[in-house]
Amino acid sequence: MCWIPPPQAVYKLNYDVAVFENSASSEFGAVIRNTTGEVMAVMTVKGLAIQGSEVAELLACRKALEFAIDAGFTVLIVEGDNVKATRCIALGSDIQSAIGHVVSDIRHLLGAMEWASVSCTKRNGNRVAHVLARNAQNVNVDLFWMEEVPSVAIEYVNIDASLI
Template identity: 50%
Template sequence: MAENRAIAPHAIPQPCWDSWKPPPSSVYKLNFDATVFFDLDRTGFGVVIRNDKGDVMAVMSAKGPSVFCSEEAELLACRMVIEFATDASFSEFIVEGDNSIVMQAISSPNADESLMGNVVGDIQQMLRGLHWVNVEFTRSGGNKVAHVLA
C-alpha cells in the first residue's frame, strides 16, 4: 500500500509557484489558507478543491478560533480542510498552502515537539490514511482563491 502513497519527504518539493498550477490527471488539488483577525479575536479558513482542468469541485469558508500566531491558524485550517476533503470523498490530492513553516512541519517524517505538535500529528495521521497525497508549498499568488475564502 505504501507504493500507492506519496507523502512528501522532509524538504518541500520545488519549485514553488507564483500562480496556480493544475494537478496531474485524476488527482485533485486542495489549496487552503487562514486569516487571523486579531481585532475580532477569531480566524477565517478557506479551501478550494480543483481538478486537473481547474474546475472547482468543492469550496469551504469557515470561522475559526482565536489563535496566537499565523502558523497556529494555518495548522488548524489545514486540519479542518483535510477533514472536509476526506468527508467529501476525496482520497487522492495535493495539499498546497502558502506558509512554508506549516508545509514543512506536516511533511516532515520527524515528530513535532512544538506547542502545535499534536495538531501536526493529527494532520500527518490523516494524510497517512489517504490513498495518495503530496504536500506542496506555493507562494501567495498560487493560493489567491483560498485566501479570499479565508
Template identity: 45%
Template sequence: MCYCYRRWPEIRVHVLWECGAAQDVWAGCLVRIQKIPNGQSDNFQLFGDLMDKLTRPEFEFFLVQAWFIWNQRNIVIHGGSFKEPGWLNKRATEFLEEFHQTQVQLSISTPLSPRSSWQPPPASVYKVNFDAAIFSNLNCSGFGAAMSVKGLLVTCSEEAEVLACRKALEFLVDAGFSNVIIEGDNENVMRAVSSSSRNHSWLGNIYEDVKWLMRGMQVVSVNSVKKGGNEVANVLARHAKNVVDEMFWIEDSPPPAVKALYHDSINIQ
C-alpha cells in the first residue's frame, strides 16, 4: 500500500500523480498541469494525456517534477521527510534551467583546419579516434577505433564512417568513459555529428543515434583530423578484414597498430 496514504495501492500512476503528497506538489505548479484529471489507468495513459495537452517545455517540467516526487518518496521511505511543495516546484524549475544552460555550454564545434598529426587529450579527458574501411571484394566494411570489428555491407564512405562513429561511441558507453574527445577524418561526417540541427539525409537516423549516445557523455569536442592524425584507427579498420568476431584491446597496444602508435608518439607536439 501507499507509504504515505495507506488506503491506496502503491502503483506508479498513484505515486507520481494521485497520491496526496504528489497532488500537493502539482497544486503549486503550472496551471495546465493542474487541469489534467485523475483516473488514468496507468502511467502510459497519464503521459499520453499530458503529451497531447502540454507544450514540450511544459511536458519537460512535468518529467523533472515527477522525478523529484519519486526521489522524495525514496527519501521518506529511508527515514527522511518531504520537502515543502513550493521548494520542490522552485527546484524543478531551476533544475530544468540548469540543464538547458548546460546543453548550450557543452555545444561542440569542428575545427576549420584539420590537424595532420595526432595529439593527446588534456588530463582527465579521453580521446577516441575512429575510422572505416570498405572491402568491396568481401561485401563488408571494417570499423576501427579502440576496437576492430568487421561490419555490415555499406554503400558509401559516409555511411561507413558514421557507422564507425556509432560503434566507437557504443564502446565508450559500455566501457564507462564519459569525458571524451571524438575524432574522425571525414570532414562531412564530423560536421554533421557536431551540428545541433537534425540531419534530414538518408543517414539521418544513424546520425541521431550518434547524437543520442553523445548526450549521455561529457563530450568536450568533436574534431576533424587528417588521415595522418588518425592512422591508428585507420590501421585497425583495415585490420578488420582479417577479423571474424569483435576484438578489444584494453590497456594494451593493439599489435596491428604498434607501428602507427610509435609514429604518433614521436610526432606529438
C-alpha cells in the first residue's frame, strides 16, 4: 500500500486478542475512537481455539475490520500490538502460508476503505482493546456498543483520555 495523507475525519481502530488455554478459545476486542479520543464503537467477541499468537492476532484484526466497516467507519488507523502480524498485514507477506487467506481477507477489507493505515502500537497503547478481549471469556454472545463503553473498560478509556 502506498501512503496517502488521510482525510480530515480519521478514526483509530485498536484490536487485540486473548487466548485462553484452559477454555480452548480465543476472544477478540476492539475499540474505535475519534481524533479527540472519544469512544465511537466497541466490540467484545468470542473466537475459536487458535494455535499461535500471530494467527490469533490476524483473526482479531479481520473481525475488528468487519465490525468497523459494518458500523460505517471507512477512514481508519488500524493498530494492533503484535509486530509480526502487523508486518504481515502491511506488507502482504505470508500470503502463500497457511494463514495467507486471513492476510488476504484483511488486505481486501483495507482496500475497500476510503483510507487506511496499519501500524503496531506498544502493549500499553492497546489496553482498552486488550481488556475487551479478556472480557469476552465472561460472556456467551458477541457484544457491540456504539458511542458507549462497557463498565469493564471505562477505567482504561479514562487513563487513555488523560494522556491525550
